[in-house]
Amino acid sequence: MRWKYKESELREFILDTTIQLFKLKGLKFTMDELAKEMGISKKTIYRVFPDKKTMFYRMVDFFFDKIKSEEEEILKNDKLSTVDKIRAILGVMPEEYKDIDFSALYIVRDKYPKSYERIVERLETGWDNTIKLINQGIKEGVVRPIDVTVVKAMLSATIEQFFQKDILVRNDMSYPEALASVVDIICCGIIIK
Template identity: 30%
Template sequence: MQERIIQCAVQEVETRGVRFTMSDLARRAGVSTKTLYAYFPSKEALITQVIEESIEDLRVSEDQILHNPHMDLVEKMKQLLALVPNSFARTDLRVWYELKRYYPQQWKLIEECNKQEWEHVRLILEQGLKEGIFRPIQLPILIQMYTGGIDQLIDQQIAGNHHMTIREALDAMIDILLGGVLAPAARGEGDK
C-alpha cells in the first residue's frame, strides 16, 4: 500500500505540482485520508519519501550509465548531467520552484544530491581527457555553472514564458555547456 501511495503521489506531482492536497492523493489512491495518514504522518513526510526513493533510483541510473559499454563518453556525460530525481523529471520548472519555496527541508535533499553526485562525471572527464575527447577544464567551475544554472532556471522559471520540463531545460543547458555557442566553422572545425 505504501508503494501505491507513493506512485499516486508522483502522479499528483506530475499533474498538479506539489500543491496537491492529501485529500486529492487519497482520492487518486482510492483510500481514505485516515489510511493515508497511517502510512505518512504528513505531506512533508510523503514528499521526503518520494525524493529519497527518487535519489536512490538516480544513483542506480548513474552506475548503469557509467558501466554501459554501448554508450560513448560524450553520451555518458550528457546522460549523467541530465539525471534528476525520477519522480520529478517530467515536471515543469514551476513544480521545482514550488518545491524549493514551500518545502525547504525536502529541497535540501535535492540540493545535497546535486552537490554530491559528481564522482561519475569526474571519472568520465578523466577518461575523456586521456582519449582526447574532452579538453582540460576546472571541474569545480563546471559544477558551479551547472548547479548555479539549475538554480537560476528554477528561480526564474525562464521568466514564466516557457513551460519547460526540468529535463528539457537541462538538455538545453547541457547542449550549451558541452557544445558552447560557437558554430563548428567559427571554432575552426569546418564541417565536423
C-alpha cells in the same frame, strides 16, 4: 483496502503516486486526492508519512535515488562512448518522469523549505561517477582538459536557479528542454567551430 505488502513497498507506491499526481496538479493536490488516486485510505498514508511536508522531503530522496539508479545503468552500458555517457549522465532523467513539468518547482522554496534544502544538498553531492567519467574523457582525449569542479558548479547552480525562480515558467520552457539545453552548452560551448 488494507495494504498487504511491506512498508518499503507502500512507501515507494505512495512516493511514486505522489510524483504522478504532481505531474497532473503540481504541488496543489490534497492528501485526500492522493489516497483516492492510490485506492487506499488517508490513514494508511499517514501511517507512513505523518504529514505532507515529510512526504515531500522523502520524495526528494526518492527522486534523486532514481536518478542515481539511471546513472548506474548509463555507466554499465558498453554501447555508449565516453562522450555519450557524459551527455547522458549530465542530463539524466528517469524515463517515467520525463513528461513531468518541473518548471513550477520554484514554489517548493517558499512552501516546503526543508525539501528545498534537501534538493540543493542532493544537487551538490553524488558527483563522483560524473567526475570520474569526465576525467576518463580527458585521459582518452575526447574531452579537453577542464576543471571538473567548475562544470559541477555550473550545472548545480543552473538547476538550482530553475528551482529557485520562475525562469522556466516565464519563458514557457519545460525542465527537460532546459536541462537538455544546459547539457548541450556545457558539452559543446556557445561558439561555432
